[in-house]
Amino acid sequence: MKRVLYKVPLLMYLLLCSSWALAQFTVHGKVTSTDGEPLIGATVLLKGTQLGTVTDLDGTFTLEVPTDRGTLVISYTGYETREIEISPQNKEIEVILQFASEALSEVVVVDVGYGTARKEALTGAVTQIRAEKLEQVPFSSFEQTLQGNIAGLQAVMGNGQPGANVSIRIRGQGSISASSEPLYVIDGVPVVSGNLTVNAETSNPLASLNPNDIESVSVLKDAAATAIYGSRGANGVILITTKSGKAGKPKIDVRTMYGFNDWAIPKSKRLRGLSALEYADLYIEGYVNRGRTVEEAIQLFNNDFPDPITGLPAVDITPDGQGGWTLGEVRVDTRWVDEISRIGATQSIDMSVSGGNDLMRYYASGSYFYQQAPIIYSDLERYSSRLNADISPSDRLTITNNFNLSRTQQHGMNDATRWANPMYNSYLLPPTVPIYDAEGNFYAGHRTIMGANNPVGSLSGDDEQTWTQWRIMDNISASYELLKNLAFKSAWSFDFINYQEFYYRNPRYGDGRNVGGLATETQRNILTWIGTQTLRYEFALGGKHHYDLLAGYEATKTSMRTVYAYGQNFPSPQLRLLASASSPQETFSSLSEYAFESMFFRANYNYDYKYYLSASVRRDGSSRFGINNRYGTFWSIGASWRVDQESFLSDSELITALKLRASYGVSGNAGIGNYVHLRTISYSGIDYLSQPGGAPTQIGNSDLTWEKSKSYNIGLDFTILNSLSGTVEYFNRLSDDLLLNVPVSRTTGFRSITKNFGSMRNQGVELTLDYSIVDRPGLRWSIGGNITFLKNRITRLDKPFTADTHDSKRREEGRDYESYYLFDWAGVDPDTGAPLWYTDSTRTETTSNIAEAQRFFTGQTATPKFFGGFNTNFNWKGLSIDAQFTTSWDNWIYDATAWVIQGDGRFTPRSQTNLVLRRWRQPGDMTDVPKFAWGNTSGSNQRGSTRWLHDGTHIRLRNLTIAWRLSQDMLAHIGGVRSARVYLRGTNLWTWTREKDLYLDPETNFSGIVNSPVPNMKTISFGLDLGF
Amino acid sequence: MMRYIFTLSRYALLPIVFLLTNSCGKDFLDLKPYESLAVEEATKTLDDLDVLLRGVYDQYQNSDYYGRYFILVPDVMSDDVKQNASANRAKEWAEYNGNALDFIPEEIWTEVYEAINRANTVINANIAVPPTAETRKNQIVGEALALRALSHFDLVRIYAQHYGYTDDNSHLGIPYVKEFDQNAEPARMSVREVYDNILADLDEAIRLMSDEFDANRMNKIAAQAILARVYLYMSDWQNAANMATQVIESGVVSLTPTEAYVDAWRSGTPPDGIFSIAFDDIDNNGSNALGRMYIVEGYGDYLPALDLVNLIDSSDVRIQLFKNTGPGGLFGDLRVDKFPSVIGDDDIPVVRLSEIYLIRAEARAMLGDEDGARADVNVIRLRANPNATPITSSGQQLLDDIEREKRIELMFEGHRLWELMRKKRGVYRNDCTSVICEIPYPNDRFILPIPQAEIDANRNMVQNPGY
Secondary structure, rough: OHHHHHHHHHHHHHHHHHOOOOOOEEEEEEEEEOOOEEEOOOEEEEOOOOOEOOOOOEEEEEEEEEOOOOEEEEEEEEEEOOEEEEEOOOEEEEEEEEEEOOEEEEEEEOOOOOOEEEHHHOOOEEEEEEEEEEEEEOOOHHHHHHOOOOOEEEEOOOOOOOOOOOEEEOOOOOOOOOOOOEEEEEEEEEEEOOOOOOOOOOOOOHHHOOOHEEEEEEOOOOHHHHHHHHHHHHEEEEEEEEEOOEEEEEEEEEEEEHHHHHHOOOOOOOOOOOHHHHHHHHHHHHHHOOOOEEEOOOOOHHHEEEOOOOOEEEEEEEEOOOOEEEHHHOOOOOOOOHEEEEEEEEEEEEEEEEEHHHHHHHHHHEEEEEHHHHHHHEEEEEEEEEEEEEEOOOOOOOEEEEEHHHHHHHOOOOOOOOOOOOHHOOOOOOOOOEEOOOOOEEEOOOOOOOHHOOOHHHHHHHEEEEEEEEEEEEEEEEEEEEOOOOEEEEEEEEEEEEEEEEEEEEOOOOOOOOOEEEEEEEEEEEEEEEEEEEEEEEEEEOOEEEEEEEEEEEEEEEEEEEEEEEEEOOOOOOOHHHOOHHHHHHHEEEEEEEEEEEEEEEEEEOOOOEEEEEEEEEEEEOOOHHHHHOOEEEEEEEEEEEEOOHHHHHHOOEEEEEEEEEEEEEEEEEEOOOOOOOOOOEOOOOOEEEOOOOOOEEOOOOOOOEEEEEEEEEEEEEEOOEEEEEEEEEEEEEEEEEEEEEEOOOOHHHOEEEOOOOOEEEEEEEEEEEEEEEEEEEEEEEEEEEEEEEEEEEOOOOOOOOOOOOOOOOEEOOOOOOOEEEEEEEOOOOOOEEEEEEEOOOOEEOOOHHHHHOOEEHHHHHHOOOEEEEEEEEEEEEEEEEEEEEEOOOOOOEOHHHHHHOOOOOOOOOOOEOOOHHHOOOOOOOEEEEOOOOOOOOOOOOOOOOHHHEEEEEEEEEEEEEEEEOHHHHHHHOOOOOOEEEEEEEEEEEEOOOOOOOOOOOOOOOOOOOOOOOOOOOEEEEEEEOOO | HHHHHHHHHHHHHHHHHHHHHHHHHHHHHOOHHHHOEEEHHOOOOHHHHHHHHHHHHHHHHOOOOOOOOHHHHHHOOOEEEEOOOOOOOOOOOOOOOOOOHHHHHHHHHHHHHHHHHHHHHOOOOOOOOOOOHHHHHHHHHHHHHHHHHHHHHHHHHHHHOOOOOOOOOOOOOOOOOOOOOOOOOOOOOOOHHHHHHHHHHHHHHHOOOOOOOOOOOOOOOHHHHHHHHHHHHHHOOHHHHHHHHHHHOOOOOOOOOHHHHHHHOOOOOOOEEEEEEEOOOOOHHHHHHOHHHHOOOOOOOOEEEEHHHHOOOOOOOHHHHHHHEOOOOOOOOOOEEEOOOOOOOOEEEEEEHHHHHHHHHHHHHOOOOHHHHHHHHHHHHHOOOOOOOOOOOOOOHHHHHHHHHHHOOOOOOOOOHHHHHHOOOOEEOOOOOOOOEEOOOHHHHHOOOHHHHHHHHOOOOOOOOOO
């Protein structure tokens, strides 16, 4: 609005002036952006004069100039200004303006929450990435793109299931018991995020958003930036702005993409299951080591593993009479892991149209996205549509409505050490168990071993696990300019999620086998409404004092209602809905709500665009807190100094931009359960003899209040020689009055009470650098990167406690939050094949009796010492190559299922991974895998041991894209096409790990715990984008 | 400047108007949960107390308490049970190499104290009722008191050395909790003090409860039966015998006849039931049920030791509580079939009448009434096998015969380890699949460690020696 208003007088002026000039020479031209879109309203000026014009709706202009020599200066907000020589030979010109690279530009407008600001005016730490990085990425949700692109931000998906929840930490783990996830705000509306599931593994509500609809993502990192979100800003804020229409003729964009997905871990490194011969060998050896004779062992094998077709043993094994054995014909050899693996597909088609006029602008899109994991059955499908419209009935009034409808459906499976997890049982199921029985049904004859699971059958339709999310978001707002630059805005938003889960287990094998098949059905409705009223006033006093003031009021309420039903005993495997289940059946429903009420103010001031001051304050109330402490006040102050605007630097060729920033502030965290402050008697799930029961389930704490995050930030933005730009920031973030589940004596009948207690500090340095190696028309090459050094410490915690992280961690004052606390594995005794552990932290003595060993802090943690990303971008005419690497150092990862799938025979007769092939067999063997014996009693597979700890240090080629954009000449031949681009993209193509043989994916969730999830993907995709 | 202030104040009215219209009422933030009630709201009437009392039973169903581990763990530590090759649940305790971080000591401790807190919520609710309702109130409070006593008795058996371990029983017991205090960090009482409290609670419970009988709830006869067991553990033979006599002579419960004995187990209703924890087809622990630790359809982690099986005559009906599932396991073909339900809805016995006969038999033998002792033990022996030769022994042999009969009758009900301990005997496994087959008495490892989580949170808590 402001920009347009400012343009109108300029246009009038230009038109008036040019009409006075003596026309001697006429220049025609067209101004487009790099993606071929005409730029409407770009300014064209003859250098050194006031002669000029602006481009029209097609991006074209005509300018009459006095002489046939001269230089045209073409500029457009958000784009780099270009100068073009004119001459009699060069009077028909085509100008392509480059999008201003963000760090270099001085005219980038950044979403800062309840409004926008120019980047140079920021006093806080805000990083923005724009549409071109988010479009056409083969990820199911946009957050995955943030990884490695933003200093200080870590984004991980601990599960390769398409549509899985993405966890984000901005400047480290902020809380112990409360949430450490940032607040997500879409078009000004704080939205529901975090895992939605009831029983399924993981479902991300943000996967409902089509990444192609996003115009920009702003990440607010320090208190100066987040305090305006007060109580919910402590863990950072991610602002998503969707695309809106611009006045002009309709532009249609069609984007298609197709790709192939494989495991990100190369086949040479990933664990494989055993072959039938390997397993048969292991089977006999395991019994012999347990004191059985070879003959007895063979008999047991033959009994366990018949070939269903012939009735003969799966593998012929014959004793050699000297205590050994030989292997003969193989009749069954199932490679379960290979059988459930596949090359999955990623497919996307997306169409949008945008345009409009002075009265109304629109952006409308429809899209389809489908992605298959490299594991059979696991996939995601999304349909989404969006209509964003702005209507300006008058100069003063603008009404905006953003409407988004989407349906996301996932198929998937369980994780962790559960029989229903195919990523787990495929390693444990012996290769001598067939897939099919003699009738061609999925085999279920192994009922006495391993719950008769058949992952291939389970994932091929015998079982079902589907979760579906419908989401409607509507955001309507009206903005009225009461006075010039004084605007009142009223925004009302609704976010409705309907989430459904369906789960079915067949009656023949697996979890449903004892109950005639079982099914559960879950419906969850989450409704959020938000009303926000703001008043914003921008004005200047005396020419050099600039003010931008904002005041607002916001109220929001979210309710979540869940209905769940369970049934078993189905008449036929074809009938899976609960209508066909017989008794017993179970039902359940629940309802939970929370509300926030807030007032906020923000003031920005600058003197002559040199000295900037900002302050914000927000007062929040939340239903989640005790009656005594329901309201909290959060605030921040920030200042910055644009040194480059000072006279001593204004002419410097060396330093072209320099800005110093500092801020301090307090924001809050309310990321706890909805009714934690109440002392209650609960009745849910408590009953006896079919009569209701009740019990105290929560101690309650009426003093409970906000967790506070107090953070300092000092930043420096600079540009040197117009080619090297960067940002250095130091942050120190103290989370205080933590919403901590403080352990209490269990003799009270409780485990913990939620109190405001304890503190944790995250401090670190972020460095972002971009260097333009070459930048001339037709050829551009740049490199860039960011790195974050992060140190996390629990600074106050009276009582240490053992975390619920698979016996691997302990939280203690003075230590990193993710510190491992383990038995220290000392390898295998070469003489006996027995396991060895160090007895204590001095690591001087070893023992093969776990009872004599102590756990201790081994010095490793899941928090990386540093992480970041680097990229390079090469552009030559229409050809571009983009590469992005991500990295993380010294983050340790713990394999939580290894104690079973590498259990040294502990679980008879479960198969093992190929690591067992290097097991100890005879005295003198130097190896790290102990002696194998069925029912292994050596304790070698002890949980919570460094034997399962791995180095997650890695560098990953996150993205490599080769794209070719057709030139305007070529497009002119085709006709009717505004722009065209084809590309080939590789995601996670290559990974280097410091631990050479690391078999796990080094990208894990923040706890570092890997619990046999769906593997992360490597994707090769190609696409075609067309603009009309 | 004045002009701006004027303009500002003029338009400042607008948002105020909006704030008023948009502003939500005072109780906008005062949201109440839909699935729970404030404590004051939930403890007003006797009906409320009845509901809360069922909460105590609900906790007894917990798979870390009577639902599974509290019964299973002492058995896997004894010589009645051996590990199957694929066992992983509770294996550290079967192998005597567990530690204070393990989930089993942590969960049993936590869940049993939660049962105690639930009972205390009923006991301390202090509702005024009219005289006509006194009986009902007394019954409710009496049940809760007896359950509180039983839970402490359970804890002191599994976390402390037995009564008689020291001459004056001054060795470490457990905290006896009678009131909820969120800041409590109680120290351990001596075993003597714990038993004193148990006796006091049981006496009061028996005084308060009426004669109404329901084998799926705590009742007066059950409290007396448990009291008889407590006296037996205290070697208070006279009181044990007296209390056993009261139970037997009350006639409220009678012995299940021979022909119905096995069927009773098969149908999930323990024979001779004085007090059993009820499970049904909806309210059960599913795959975490006690029985599923034994049966093929479940985890099948544990198998009967032949040390026990070989004691049972082939014509004894109790031999039918084993099932031959054919070859397939590493360690034999027999499975425990005492809790056979595939879905886990077998009731779990807390106390049965047959135990009371055997308590009295031992007490009488110790008091010198060997005729009475033989009569009692033969009731149980002949009920299980009418063709068996009656026991005619005396002296130590009679005590051994009673012990053998008790071992068979109460097998897999979680008694064997404590029977051995109180008699100051070790565990000697002949049919042994564990890394450890002989655990001599006395031994620090016969009891579980205090969980590390309790030590961390309670500055007054002392760990058991040896952990």
